[in-house]
Amino acid sequence: MPPRLNIWSACSALSTRARAFARLPQPGPAALARGLADNTTSRLPESTPGALPPSMLPESEPAVYSSSENETAINQLRMIEYGLSSLDPTVEGHKYGMPELPLPSQKHAKHRYDSVITQVTRLLMRDGKLAKAQRDMAIILNYLRTSPPPKLDPARPLLPGAPPASHLPLDPVLYLALAIDSVAPLVKMRGFKGLAGGGKSLDVPMPLRARQRRRTAFGWILDVVNKKKSKGSGRTMFPHRVAEEIVAVVEGRSGVWDKRTQVHKSGTGNRANLNHMAIKGMV
Amino acid sequence: MSAPNCLRCLVRPSAGIPVSAPRTVSPLVTPFVLARTAPFSTTAANARPKKEAQGKSDGGGSSRGGKKLQLGKFKKEKVADRGRTPLPGERKAYRKRITLSNDNAIPVPWLTDLGPADLADPRSSGKVMALPEEVQDQLRASEAFKATQCWGMFRKPAVLVRKETTDLVNRMEDAVDKKETLRLVVTGDKVTGKSMMLLQAMTHAYLNNWIVIHVPEAQELTTACTDYAPIPNTDPVQYMQNVYVLKLIQAIKRANEKVLAKTYTMTAHPELPQNMPANSSLLALANVAKEAEGAWAVFQALWTELTAQGANRPPILLTLDGLAHVMKVSDYRAPSFDLIHSHDLALVRLFSDVLAGGGAKFPSGGAVLAATSRSNAPRAASMELALAQREAEQSNKEKEKTDVEVPKKDPFFRGYDDRVEAVLRSVQVLRLKGIDKLEARALMEYWAASGMLRAMVDEKTVTEKWTLAGSGVLGEMERAALLTMRV
Numbered sequence: 001m002p003p004r005l006n007i008w009s010a011c012s013a014l015s016t017r018a019r020a021f022a023r024l025p026q027p028g029p030a031a032l033a034r035g036l037a038d039n040t041t042s043r044l045p046e047s048t049p050g051a052l053p054p055s056m057l058p059e060s061e062p063a064v065y066s067s068s069e070n071e072t073a074i075n076q077l078r079m080i081e082y083g084l085s086s087l088d089p090t091v092e093g094h095k096y097g098m099p100e101l102p103l104p105s106q107k108h109a110k111h112r113y114d115s116v117i118t119q120v121t122r123l124l125m126r127d128g129k130l131a132k133a134q135r136d137m138a139i140i141l142n143y144l145r146t147s148p149p150p151k152l153d154p155a156r157p158l159l160p161g162a163p164p165a166s167h168l169p170l171d172p173v174l175y176l177a178l179a180i181d182s183v184a185p186l187v188k189m190r191g192f193k194g195l196a197g198g199g200k201s202l203d204v205p206m207p208l209r210a211r212q213r214r215r216t217a218f219g220w221i222l223d224v225v226n227k228k229k230s231k232g233s234g235r236t237m238f239p240h241r242v243a244e245e246i247v248a249v250v251e252g253r254s255g256v257w258d259k260r261t262q263v264h265k266s267g268t269g270n271r272a273n274l275n276h277m278a279i280k281g282m283v
Numbered sequence: 284m285s286a287p288n289c290l291r292c293l294v295r296p297s298a299g300i301p302v303s304a305p306r307t308v309s310p311l312v313t314p315f316v317l318a319r320t321a322p323f324s325t326t327a328a329n330a331r332p333k334k335e336a337q338g339k340s341d342g343g344g345s346s347r348g349g350k351k352l353q354l355g356k357f358k359k360e361k362v363a364d365r366g367r368t369p370l371p372g373e374r375k376a377y378r379k380r381i382t383l384s385n386d387n388a389i390p391v392p393w394l395t396d397l398g399p400a401d402l403a404d405p406r407s408s409g410k411v412m413a414l415p416e417e418v419q420d421q422l423r424a425s426e427a428f429k430a431t432q433c434w435g436m437f438r439k440p441a442v443l444v445r446k447e448t449t450d451l452v453n454r455m456e457d458a459v460d461k462k463e464t465l466r467l468v469v470t471g472d473k474v475t476g477k478s479m480m481l482l483q484a485m486t487h488a489y490l491n492n493w494i495v496i497h498v499p500e501a502q503e504l505t506t507a508c509t510d511y512a513p514i515p516n517t518d519p520v521q522y523m524q525n526v527y528v529l530k531l532i533q534a535i536k537r538a539n540e541k542v543l544a545k546t547y548t549m550t551a552h553p554e555l556p557q558n559m560p561a562n563s564s565l566l567a568l569a570n571v572a573k574e575a576e577g578a579w580a581v582f583q584a585l586w587t588e589l590t591a592q593g594a595n596r597p598p599i600l601l602t603l604d605g606l607a608h609v610m611k612v613s614d615y616r617a618p619s620f621d622l623i624h625s626h627d628l629a630l631v632r633l634f635s636d637v638l639a640g641g642g643a644k645f646p647s648g649g650a651v652l653a654a655t656s657r658s659n660a661p662r663a664a665s666m667e668l669a670l671a672q673r674e675a676e677q678s679n680k681e682k683e684k685t686d687v688e689v690p691k692k693d694p695f696f697r698g699y700d701d702r703v704e705a706v707l708r709s710v711q712v713l714r715l716k717g718i719d720k721l722e723a724r725a726l727m728e729y730w731a732a733s734g735m736l737r738a739m740v741d742e743k744t745v746t747e748k749w750t751l752a753g754s755g756v757l758g759e760m761e762r763a764a765l766l767t768m769r770v
Binding site: 096097106112113114117121134137138139141142145146147148149169170171172173229230231232233234236 | 365366369373374375376377378382385386387388389435436734735737742743746765766767768769770
């Protein structure tokens with residue numbers, strides 16, 4: 001029996017306290033007065049009635065300060081009196097400088113990550129656990145950084161203008177975006193019910209926006225990933241499988257390329273349907 | 284009034300069939316009629332022979348006779364091809380594997396290898412320095428690297444030399460100069476670099492030809508996952524852990540090969556399976572341990588030789604990570620089914636005796652270091668209290684005041700352990716906190732130079748990450764700068 005389940009340890013757990021209670025600082029008068037707004041009787045410390053604080057007594061002289069900072073402050077006040085702005089930030093300076101305006105998009109709390117990364121992270125998310133998905137994404141990027149540079153397949157060309165393979169691992173965000181954008185389909189088939197005659201639906205190719213294309217491509221990648229087996233165990237396994245598939249896409253080994261080809265083929269085959277009488281006005 | 288027929292199956296129950304037959308009826312006395320199915324009883328169905336016995340012709344779940352409508356003439360049978368199943372321990376090995384270099388990372392030109400005196404030199408604090416190849420192998424052999432640390436991101440493993448590092452290493456050197464043993468516990472919050480501090484101490488020891496004995500995970504000793512056996516003729520009974528000790532001896536052998544080869548035994552060891560005459564090398568002595576059977580005897584012989592008084596021995600560093608696990612009652616059971624205290628396990632006792640200041644004296648001095656863990660640590664109230672007390676006493680002694688109150692035992696708590704208190708009565712405590720901004724800057728410059736941090740390292744960035752990391756907690760800085768989605 002583990003010691004935790006022992007009945008006596010349960011009793012001792014009732015009085016578990018490793019160290020003495022920390023002593024609270026003595027509450028000052030302000031702390032006592034706080035929260036007593038509806039209390040009509042003041043609980044400020046007793047003081048002799050009529051006694052004024054020493055600074056309000058007529059015989060007390062104002063203390064004379066003479067320091068360079070004080071001089072500067074007085075000068076500033078004089079300048080304000082004359083209608084000049086003495087607290088000009090360009091004169092005063094800031095510890096870390098002013099932020100550049102307009103603010104770069106990364107400074108916005110909701111746009112702090114790359115747009116592809118943001119979208120893909122949300123596609124990785126299961127059960128609404130965004131923080132876990134973000135950690136997974138960080139692990140994916142780390143995997144891409146540490147894996148050897150991909151060996152590109154000329155039969156599966158990446159997007160035109162892609163950097164050479166040796167540059168990819170050190171820019172994992174670009175690596176991931178490049179993989180997804182390269183396998184993303186350009187069109188999807190939309191079925192119009194019953195228009196092809198005989199109750200058949202008429203497949204019409206529709207163009208996709210960039211975000212839609214990425215979503216489809218990453219959905220395909222996730223389909224492959226979910227069927228894959230993990231090599232090891234632990235929480236890094238799912239992100240590692242995703243990352244392995246990303247590498248496979250860039251190297252042209254992945255089955256996702258075939259899906260893209262298939263969609264494009266049927267798109268080309270059905271492009272005549274765009275001229276169908278019933279479709280013409282709709283698309 | 285009950286219906287004459289069974290309403291479900293419309294089979295008329297015959298008068299001879301009992302409604303339910305007891306399951307325990309032995310087949311010898313089963314009445315003849317029971318062989319037929321009784322509609323109200325599950326007994327006969329349960330008693331039916333298993334499917335394997337019926338053969339494959341029976342098919343799948345339904346055994347309904349008659350015609351079946353079959354949709355699709357050639358239905359493929361789904362065969363789930365799962366491939367090769369991983370061997371036991373294979374998945375764990377994959378999880379725990381340690382990568383020490385990343386060929387994508389840019390080599391840092393100004394990175395210098397650590398020399399024997401570098402870690403003790405206060406001038407090198409606040410610098411990032413690389414571990415030499417040989418030391419890497421030694422550290423790997425003694426399992427000083429952990430899978431959760433970011434070794435795999437850089438071209439070669441490098442460490443940040445902190446102020447605490449030079450402080451600790453200087454204390455170790457002082458102890459060796461006086462031929463004493465430094466007894467110290469490294470503690471601190473989560474991911475403040477406690478294990479890394481042990482690693483740096485070990486690096487210093489390897490660079491200066493000490494002998495290092497490292498227990499990488501104290502929990503392996505006390506969570507009842509390795510074999511144990513009572514040692515005969517001990518009172519109170521102590522327990523040896525032969526399998527673990529064999530692994531430890533092999534690690535010691537691989538990590539300290541050179542030093543052990545140059546150190547020779549003082550006395551003969553006839554008790555070992557292979558006779559060891561005097562004046563043979565300690566490496567040969569360690570080589571005697573081939574099987575778990577006699578491993579503890581070999582380890583004892585090795586330990587007696589290492590701590591033999593009056594001999595010319597190198598300094599010894601004894602380290603252990605995860606102190607809380609050995610400062611509690613272990614999960615092992617004695618034959619009387621009582622739980623065994625961790626300090627009754629012989630290997631743990633050897634360590635705790637040295638930590639307490641009793642036990643074996645190191646002939647040329649040395650150090651015994653232990654690190655606490657925050658993520659994987661059982662409650663050890665006595666240990667926490669003792670460390671807090673030692674820390675308070677230490678700060679009072681340094682300031683020569685008594686302004687810090689030494690915490691006292693809770694009189695209403697029964698979970699204290701006298702044996703643990705006795706062990707930790709006179710240790711030094713090194714509390715690790717966040718690094719300062721200069722050190723943070725050095726570290727971030729190294730990250731940026733390796734190409735792992737794609738940002739300009741200026742005062743603003745350093746302050747940003749330092750603040751995000753809770754005033755420079757090392758692991759949190761890694762999380763904020765390296766393990767993020769914004770690379």
